[in-house]
Amino acid sequence: MNLVTQTAPNFVAPAILKNGNIINEFNFKQNIKNQFTVLFFWPMDFTFVCPTEIISFNELYPEFKKRNTEIIGVSKDSVFVHKAWQNLSIQKGGIGKINYTMVSDIKGEIQDSYDVTHPNMGIALRATFVIDKNWIIRHQVINDLPFGRNIKDILRMVDAITFHEKHGDVCPANWETGKTSIHPSEEGLKKYYQ
Template structure:
């Protein structure tokens, strides 16, 4: 299902917060009010590609924070499994201290609402959504299980969304923050290529 330009589904579930506390009534919509969000799904804790993505997001946490963007991760594991994974050092297969919220989707309701369940395994595919301050999905990408995501490209995509919202300009292929943009017109495209 394509959720682009639609309101992101809300959910209430248990979550492991960045301070290490567990709550049972984490409300996605309330916790992300007036912020952009990177909502990402991973298949399972204590696996192989998943920790590399979770740690990479953690390493770029301040870049997302500078852009008024919250990161929220979702898997079918319980919050207690998330907590055990955090308590295990990275060099021993853990993820270490994470600066953002990890939620539990034991029943699979959240992955079903976002339509990111693997067709036969019942776990989430590697799906990422960038949601704006008005709860509108602006970007989504779904990778198969063996393919890790490009976390830096999430930052670039947020920059492109913010630039377009502020100036009305559009961002060409491979655009990076600070590079030339296009006024969305035939004249603007011609000027871009000159």
Template sequence: MTLVSQHAPNFVTQALIKDGTIVNDFNFKKSTKNKLVVLFFWPMDFTFVCPTEIVAFNELYIEFKKRNTKIIGVSRDSVFVHQAWQNIDIKQGGIGRLKYTLVSDIKGEIQDAYGVAHPELGIALRASFLIDKYGIIKHQTVNDLPLGRNIKDMLRIIDAVTYHEQYGEVCPANWIKGEKTMHPSKSGLIKYYQK
């Protein structure tokens, strides 16, 4: 299911916020107002590829913060399982203390609303969504369970979305911040290739 260009579904649920506190009524829409948001799903806590992604988001937290981007992670585990996993050192298979929020989706309603449930296992696929400050989904990717995400590429996408919003130009293949963009027209494309 493609949600790009649509409003991101709201949800209210339990969450473990960055100070380690459990919140029973975390409201996605209210907590992300006027911010870019990376909403990412992973299959289950205490697994193998998942902690590498969660830790990678944490290691790049400052880069997301510089871009006024909030990170929120979602799985079907309870907030208590999230909390227990944070209390285990990374080198021992845990995720350590995080600088962003982990949401509990025990009933699977959030993953269903975003269309990212595995068709047989009932857990989430490795899905990532970039949502703009108006609540519109600008980008989504979905990986099968064995395939870890490239977290740095999400930063590149954020830069592209921000650049387009500010200047109206579009970002070509493999674009990274500081490289050439183009006017969204035939003449813009020709000019891009002539440089």
């Protein structure tokens, strides 16, 4: 299901916060105010592609914060499994300290509300949502299980949304900050191709 342009579903669930504390009732909407949010789902802890994505998000976390963007990750594992995974070094198959909140969706209710549940396995697909300050989903991408995300492209999408909101111009294919945008008109498109 396409959720782009729709209000992001809220949820309340157990989570391990970026400071390492575990809480039983993390309220998504109450914790994310007046900023962009990248909400992403991964299938399971202690797997193979998942840690590469989680660590990549963590490495780029300062870049997201510069853009007033919070990251929230969700899987069906318990908060205790999340914590055990963080307590294990990257060199030993863990993920190390993570600077963003990791949510536990044991019953799969959150992944169902975002319609990202694998049809046969019951775990989440590799889904990513960029949510704006008004709680509207502006970008959505879903990968099958074997294929990792391009985290830098998610950062690019935050830049594109911010640029459009500030200037009104639209962002063509492969647009990046500093590249030419298009005034949304026939003349603007002609000028772009000149």
